[in-house]
Amino acid sequence: MNYHILKKDELDGFIKKLAGKMKVCAPVAKGHNNFAFEEVTSAGGIALSYIPTILPPKKYFMPPREKLLDFDISEGKPKDTASLEAGETAIFGVHTCDLAGIQCLNMVFSERPRDYNYLLRKEKVFIIGLECGGYCDEHASCALVGNHYPNGGYDLFFTDLGDRFIIHVNTQKGEELVESFCLAKAASADMIALDKVREGKKAVFKNEIGVEPGKLPEIFAKGMEKKVWHDIGERCVSCGNCTNVCPTCYCFDMADTINLDMKTGFRTRTWDSCQFETFAAVAGGENFREERAHRQRHRLYRKFKYPLDKFYRAFCTGCGRCTRACMAKINLKDTLKALAAESK
Amino acid sequence: MKTENDPVTIAAKPKVAFFDFACCEGCQLQVANIGETLLDVLGAIDVVEFREVMSEKYDKDYDVVIIEGSITDHHAEERIKKIRARAKVLIAYGACAATGGVNGMKNSFDLDEIRKSVYGDDYKLFDSTPTRPLHQVVKVDYTINGCPIYPPELIEVLKCALRGLPYTVPDNPVCAECKLNENVCMYERGVACLGPWTKAGCNSWCVNNGNICYGCRGEVKNPAKNANDVIGKYNLKPELIKNKFDMYNKCKEADTNGNRK
C-alpha cells in the first residue's frame, strides 16, 4: 500500500507545480450551486466541496464534438487522414461516482472494434480522485451502486483528513508524480485516520431507494411494460439533458463539414441523445422509438439492465445528475422506487 | 467527386442578392459579424444586391436570394412573388422571414383596430395585412431561424444551397446545446426561459451571454404536451411561458391551417 501526505496549505503549490507540467482541470463554482470542470492554474479557484459538475469528466475523454477525419476531395480520388486532437491533461478532484463513469466508458470503447480516438486520448489524462465524506445532496444514489467508496480508476486519490490530504498512489505514473513532488509518506497515524473516515461513511451512506441492488436486474427484466414509463414519458420534454450530463452515456452522431472551398472538410462525432425525437428513426420514415415513454425506458435499461448482462456492472454511477438536470422533474430515485413497487 | 448527373445547377460563383421586408435589418447586419470567414464567403459567392452595403441594381435572374423580413401588406406580397420568380433558390433569413418573428404580434389584435392605433383615423389609406412569414406566401427552399440569425448557421445553409443539398434545422430543444455549454440553467437562477421548447441550432447563444431564450427560432415540432412540470418545478405560472412564446411565434397558427409552403 502506497500512501502519501499533502498538507492542505501545500495544495496550491501542488496544483501550480502540476499546471507547470500539463493542463490541470478541476471543479470550479459557477454560482447557484452549479459547478463545472474547468482549467485552473492554482488551488484558489478550485471548489473542494462541490456537488457533481454540470457535465461529468467524460468531456475530457470523449469531447462533445470531436474530429475523426480530415478529407480532401480536390483531386478525383478522395484523401483522408484520421487525427486525434488531445493534450496531456490532469483532472483534479474527481468524485468516486465519476471515476466509476470513466471506468464504464473505458469498457465500452475498449471493446472490439476499438475506438482509438477514445483510447489514445485516455492515455493522456492523469486522474486525481477526491473522496466524498457525505452525500452531495438528496439526489445522489451512490450507495445503491456501490460508488461511495473508491474502486480504482485513478492515478492518485485524495482523502481529506482535516489539515491534510492522504493520497493513495494507484499507478506508476502517480508514483512518479508524488516522487517528483517529494511528498512525504503517510505515517501509521494517517492510515488510522483514513480508516476512521471510511468507517464513518458506513453510517452516512445507506441504500437510497430501499431496494436491494441485487434485485434490480430481475425488476428490470420484468419491467418493460410497467406504468412508470408512461408516467415519466408524459412529462419528458426530450431535451436530452439527462443523457448529456450522464457520466456513462456515450451515444453519438457523426457528420461531415465541408469548408467554403468546397474541396476540403472534416468528419466529426458529436454527443447524441436517445431522448431526441429522431434518434431511432430510419431514412424511410420508420421511427423505432417514437414514444417518449419508450425513450425514457430505453435510457434506464441502458443503465440498469443491458450493461449488467454485458459488463457485469450498472452504468448508473449514482451521481444524481439526471435528476438535477431534468427540466420536467423526472427523478431517478423515484422512478426506481415506483418500478420496484409496481414489480411487487 | 461528382462527374455526371450533377443535380446542382448553381453556377460556380453564384449570384446572391439580399432583400428586406418588414424587419429591423439586424439579420443582414449579422453578415458583418461573420468575422474572418466573411472573406471566404465572399470568395464563394457574388453579391449582386445588398441594400445595406451597395446601391447597384441587378436585372437578371438570381441564383440565391436571401430574404429578411415578413410580409405585412399587399405590396410586399407582390414584391416577394416577383423576387421568387427570378430566384433559383430562396432563403428565408431570420425570424421575421422564417416564422413571422416579432411582427407576428400584430396578429394578436383585430386588424382594423391595430391599424387605427398605428395610423389614426385615416388608417384605411395605409395598406396592411396580417403578418405572414415567407413560407405562407411563396415557396421557401431554406430557412435560417433566429432573431438575429446565428452567423455560423448562415454559412452552413449557404454551403448546402451552393451544393443543392437540403439543410435540416435541428429539432431538439435549445437545452440540448445549452447543457453542452455548461451554462447554469436559467431556471436555477429563478428565471423562466423558453429553451425547453425552442428549436436548437443557435448554440444557446443568448444563454451563453447571460440572457434567457426568447423562443426566436420557433417551437420544436413535438413540444412536451404540458409545460406544467417544468414550470411547477420552479413555482412559475404556465401562462408566463405562453405569453413569452407569443413574442416570436404568433404566426404559427396559420401553419396548422395548411399554409406551410
Next chain:
Amino acid sequence: MTEEIKNSNWKLRKGQIIAAKQMTASEKWFDIKLEDGDLDHEPGQFVQVELYGIGEAPISVCSSPTKRGSFELTVRAAGRLTKYMHGLGKGDWVGIRGPFGKPFPVKLMTGNDLLFVAGGLGIAPLRSLINYVMYNRREFGKTDILLGCKTPADMLFGDEIAGWQKRLDVNFSCTIDRSAPDWKGNVGLITSLIPGVSIIPEKTFAVVVGPPIMYKFVIAELLKKGLPERQIILSLERHMKCGMGKCGHCQIDHPKNYYCCKDGPTFTYEEVKEAKKL
C-alpha cells in the same frame, strides 16, 4: 496537439463507381471497385458509404461474395445522403467502411431446403444470398423464391429475375400489391404466396427480408407451416451509424441488448421474437 491515428477504425477505403444504373424511379444500382482489393463480405452484410462532405449511410451489399473484383449496392433515395448518391455515376469516388454485421447463417443452411421471401427493397440484401446459393446450387436443397412488389414498375433486378424464372432448379413466384394493366401474374400481398409453397418444416430455412410491417404477417404464415423459429431468418432495419456497436442508434428494444449493426442485421426469429418492434 494533433497526431495521426494510423489504425483508426474511422478510416475509409476508397471505392470507385465502375457502373451505375437507374433501376426504378427511386432505386439506383451501383457497382463499386475498391482500390485495395475485394470487399471480402459475406451475404447479408452491409457497408457504410461515405459521400465526402455530406455524410455516411449504411447500405446492404446486394452482390454475392462469389462475384470478385467489385461489389454492388442498390440505393433507395430515402434521405439526404441517398438522394445525393443518386446523382453519382461511373468514375465517381466514395468512401467505404466495412463490411459490417452478422451475415446470413449460410453454413447452417447448407444441405437444407430454402425459402426466400423478399418484400420491396428487401430483395437487395437477399440477392447477395440468392446469388450465392445459385453459384453453389448443389450445396442446397429445394429452393423457392417469393417476391412481393408494389407495382411491376417497382420490381428490382428484372433481367436477373427473368433468369431465375427460367431456371429449373429454383421455383420463383412473384406478386404485386395492386393490379396493373399489363400484369398477368399474382396480385395480392406476399403472404398470399406462402400457403402455396410445399415445405418440409424440419429441413427448411426461410429467409425473410422486407419492410418492418411485412415481418409480422409473413412470420405468422411460416409458423403456421410448422417452421421452427430458429429456421426463420430475418434481416432487420435500423439506422446503423457507426457499424461498431457503439453509437447506440441501431439498438433494438429487446432484453438481449442487440445492436443491429453488430449482432445483426440478420437474426433468427427465435433470437428477436421478444423485440418490441421487428
